[in-house]
Amino acid sequence: MEQIKVTIAGPRGRMGKEAVELVQNTPHFTLISVIDHKGEASLDVPVYKDIEECFRTETPHVLIDLTTPEVGYLHTKTALEYGVRPVVGTTGFTPEELNELKDLAESTKLGCIIAPNFAIGAVLMMKFSQMAAKYFDDIEIIELHHDQKLDAPSGTAVKTAEMIKEVREAKTQGHPNEKETHSGARGATIDGMHIHSVRLPGLIAHQQVMFGAEGQTLTVRHDSYNRASFMSGVKVSVETVMKLDTLVYGLENILD
Ligand SMILES: NC(=O)C1=CN([C@@H]2O[C@H](COP(=O)(O)OP(=O)(O)OC[C@H]3O[C@@H](n4cnc5c(N)ncnc54)[C@H](O)[C@@H]3O)[C@@H](O)[C@H]2O)C=CC1
Numbered sequence: 001m002e003q004i005k006v007t008i009a010g011p012r013g014r015m016g017k018e019a020v021e022l023v024q025n026t027p028h029f030t031l032i033s034v035i036d037h038k039g040e041a042s043l044d045v046p047v048y049k050d051i052e053e054c055f056r057t058e059t060p061h062v063l064i065d066l067t068t069p070e071v072g073y074l075h076t077k078t079a080l081e082y083g084v085r086p087v088v089g090t091t092g093f094t095p096e097e098l099n100e101l102k103d104l105a106e107s108t109k110l111g112c113i114i115a116p117n118f119a120i121g122a123v124l125m126m127k128f129s130q131m132a133a134k135y136f137d138d139i140e141i142i143e144l145h146h147d148q149k150l151d152a153p154s155g156t157a158v159k160t161a162e163m164i165k166e167v168r169e170a171k172t173q174g175h176p177n178e179k180e181t182h183s184g185a186r187g188a189t190i191d192g193m194h195i196h197s198v199r200l201p202g203l204i205a206h207q208q209v210m211f212g213a214e215g216q217t218l219t220v221r222h223d224s225y226n227r228a229s230f231m232s233g234v235k236v237s238v239e240t241v242m243k244l245d246t247l248v249y250g251l252e253n254i255l256d
């Protein structure tokens with residue numbers, strides 16, 4: 001099998017550490033460098049503080065980005081400009097940023113995978129929710145994460161709502177005269193669906209999608225209890241991005 005040369009941005013982070021281990025333990029992947037703005041990663045590969053400095057020196061096939069929303073967007077754009085295929089787990093991109101990256105991948109004819117959730121179980125949870133939404137159109141999404149998370153709602157919750165939007169007519173839920181006596185009580189809304197973000201120490205990454213109809217509710221739930229749960233999705237993304245020439249948003253679009 002052909003060796004895939006990988007650079008990882010954010011190698012000291014919770015996800016970055018797992019990704020370093022994955023790449024180092026996968027025989028057909030080679031970790032050639034990392035990008036760490038503080039230069040503090042202690043690994044036996046070159047550590048670059050800046051992505052352009054890295055790409056002027058190194059020629060990876062794939063960049064895995066696990067950083068922060070603003071940095072992740074800039075890294076993805078820069079990678080495409082330098083001919084490097086991005087696999088992005090970083091969440092919190094705006095729709096405009098996603099569109100811009102999609103156009104850039106199209107014009108450079110480079111594969112790019114942006115996956116708000118790499119856990120196979122989470123992808124199934126989103127797909128099952130999309131299936132259920134054909135029959136239940138009153139929906140509340142509750143996402144629960146560790147309290148160090150920067151973005152809310154989570155990328156997974158936004159993606160879930162977007163997938164449901166494909167099959168559900170927009171609908172205002174709840175009582176037409178409902179009023180929040182405490183701001184934020186009803187959460188964020190996408191197309192009338194409500195999204196609630198819970199942040200607590202002790203949690204990792206969890207989401208439940210609740211559907212309600214006359215006399216019944218249905219709950220679809222997924223829990224990640226550690227970050228290793230995301231790594232099989234990262235592995236398949238690195239392998240698949242090499243065969244793509246456009247941007248794919250969501251792991252569900254590359255799984256059989
Ligand atoms: N797609 C998925 O399945 C998953 C996605 N995530 C997302 O991945 C991202 C990272 O999450 P965590 O690892 O939990 O966060 P973290 O805070 O533990 O790690 C982020 C790392 O990025 C580094 N960083 C910040 N600016 C940088 C720069 N300019 N250059 C290089 N590195 C930089 C920080 O030093 C930090 O080590 C978040 O956006 C999170 O939402 C997290 C878990 C799963």
Ligand SMILES: O=C(O)C1=N[C@H](C(=O)O)C[C@H](O)C1
Pocket residue numbers: 091116117118145146149150153154155156157204205206
């Ligand atoms: O920050 C996290 O931890 C996670 N972020 C992703 C998201 O925003 O959906 C994926 C997973 O939920 C963990």
